[in-house]
Amino acid sequence: xxxxxxxxxxxxxxxxxxxxxxxxxxxxxxxxxxxxxxxxxxxxxxxxxxxxxxxxxxxxxxxxxxxxxxxxxxxxxxxxxxxxxxxxxxxxxxxxxxxxxxxxxxxxxxxxxxxxxxxxxxxxxxxxxxxxxxxxxxxxxxxxxxxxxxxxxxxxxxxxxxxxxxxxxxxxxxxxxxxxxxxxxxxxxxxxxxxxxxxxxxxxxxxxxxxxxxxxxxxxxxxxxxxxxxxxxxxxxxxxxxxxxxxxxxxxxxxxxxxxxxxxxxxxxxxxxxxxxxxxxxxxxxxxxxxxxxxxxxxxxxxxxxxxxxxxxxxxxxxxxxxxxxxxxxxxxxxxxxxxxxxxxxxxxxxxxxxxxxxxxxxxxxxxxxxxxxxxxxxxxxxxxxxxxxxxxxxxxxxxxxxxxxxxxxxxxxxxxxxxxxxxxxxxxxxxxxx
Ligand code: CO
Numbered sequence: 001x002x003x004x005x006x007x008x009x010x011x012x013x014x015x016x017x018x019x020x021x022x023x024x025x026x027x028x029x030x031x032x033x034x035x036x037x038x039x040x041x042x043x044x045x046x047x048x049x050x051x052x053x054x055x056x057x058x059x060x061x062x063x064x065x066x067x068x069x070x071x072x073x074x075x076x077x078x079x080x081x082x083x084x085x086x087x088x089x090x091x092x093x094x095x096x097x098x099x100x101x102x103x104x105x106x107x108x109x110x111x112x113x114x115x116x117x118x119x120x121x122x123x124x125x126x127x128x129x130x131x132x133x134x135x136x137x138x139x140x141x142x143x144x145x146x147x148x149x150x151x152x153x154x155x156x157x158x159x160x161x162x163x164x165x166x167x168x169x170x171x172x173x174x175x176x177x178x179x180x181x182x183x184x185x186x187x188x189x190x191x192x193x194x195x196x197x198x199x200x201x202x203x204x205x206x207x208x209x210x211x212x213x214x215x216x217x218x219x220x221x222x223x224x225x226x227x228x229x230x231x232x233x234x235x236x237x238x239x240x241x242x243x244x245x246x247x248x249x250x251x252x253x254x255x256x257x258x259x260x261x262x263x264x265x266x267x268x269x270x271x272x273x274x275x276x277x278x279x280x281x282x283x284x285x286x287x288x289x290x291x292x293x294x295x296x297x298x299x300x301x302x303x304x305x306x307x308x309x310x311x312x313x314x315x316x317x318x319x320x321x322x323x324x325x326x327x328x329x330x331x332x333x334x335x336x337x338x339x340x341x342x343x344x345x346x347x348x349x350x351x352x353x354x355x356x357x358x359x360x361x362x363x364x365x366x367x368x369x370x371x372x373x374x375x376x377x378x379x380x381x382x383x384x385x386x387x388x389x390x391x392x393x394x395x396x397x398x399x400x401x402x403x404x405x406x407x408x409x410x411x412x413x414x415x416x417x418x419x420x421x422x423x424x425x426x427x428x429x430x431x432x433x434x435x
Pocket of ligand 1: 228258304305
């Protein structure tokens with residue numbers, strides 16, 4: 001079972017060099033599962049028993065199913081579609097020493113070193129103009145195209161004592177041995193099957209080439225780009241599709257821009273989720289009072305990958321909470337609530353894991369280290385409900401090539417399959433029923 005899941009995960013990652021491609025792949029799988037695509041700019045005609053999804057900006061997606069009976073709440077699971085990468089700037093070509101380099105900038109906070117000395121390419125979206133119509137299209141130059149070569153050790157003898165990278169000066173990828181001006185956009189246009197002068201705008205990113213791989217003495221490990229957070233997106237999607245009907249509305253949300261603070265029209269700190277929940281609710285009732293009742297009977301799982309203890313840096317982890325690869329879903333806690341988990345929401349999620357028969361483990365930071373941030377608390381600013389932060393354990397987060405365990409994806413699929421079929425009600429003050 002796990003082997004098949006891991007191959008499907010590697011296929012999903014290979015199809016997703018950017019957030020736009022990841023959402024296109026989720027869309028393809030939802031359409032294949034007979035989900036109807038809604039558009040935010042049209043009136044929705046929902047039906048009991050219906051299966052729907054919408055996208056925003058082509059980089060965020062929300063899917064949901066309506067039960068046959070009036071639901072008690074929403075069972076939401078969120079993850080993110082974006083990963084740290086180098087974004088290609090406007091007018092990117094720059095000539096140095098007879099080579100054409102590309103001018104790039106950081107998107108998100110990546111580990112810089114692993115971007116050197118490996119084949120890279122460019123993917124993203126372009127907007128074309130023809131006959132007064134602007135059209136957004138995906139583009140992926142599906143071949144080894146650029147490289148960021150290191151400086152030889154002989155010219156920097158202290159390189160192994162730690163380097164500070166200046167992205168502007170040190171990390172421009174080499175594109176050509178002095179190309180004709182405009183050649184870069186020509187290559188982009190050719191790969192999209194159009195002329196360069198048709199492209200009027202672009203969001204283009206570097207990505208590391210090469211399919212992910214399963215490795216280790218017994219195939220214990222899986223490495224690929226974008227595990228944070230497409231591993232959770234993939235598992236949530238497959239749990240969502242496999243879940244039996246329940247009394248709640250299952251809601252799968254995958255948001256863009258988590259790596260840059262989520263404050264965009266399609267991020268977790270936007271109105272996308274709230275707008276969608278309100279439109280779903282309006283199928284049942286126009287009463288604001290009823291909306292609040294339904295939100296009170298709702299729950300959110302914020303799924304974003306977690307740090308497994310690294311065997312070479314074991315002292316970086318908390319002394320008593322030590323997540324390991326292949327040991328199950330990680331529930332993340334933070335005293336100052338950068339993670340939303342609390343006793344109630346963690347109890348709900350632990351119960352889900354027990355029902356699914358999958359292991360869970362706990363992450364907290366060392367008390368002298370700062371926490372990362374994620375989706376749950378930002379989303380809660382718009383739709384406030386019981387929420388837990390979880391993730392799958394991994395090493396090398398924000399490297400272009402990250403490592404996870406080969407068992408954990410299946411654990412999250414099984415947990416989400418159970419979760420999306422449940423509903424949660426506070427039947428009296430301080431007493432919850434999950435069933
Ligand atoms: Co993440």
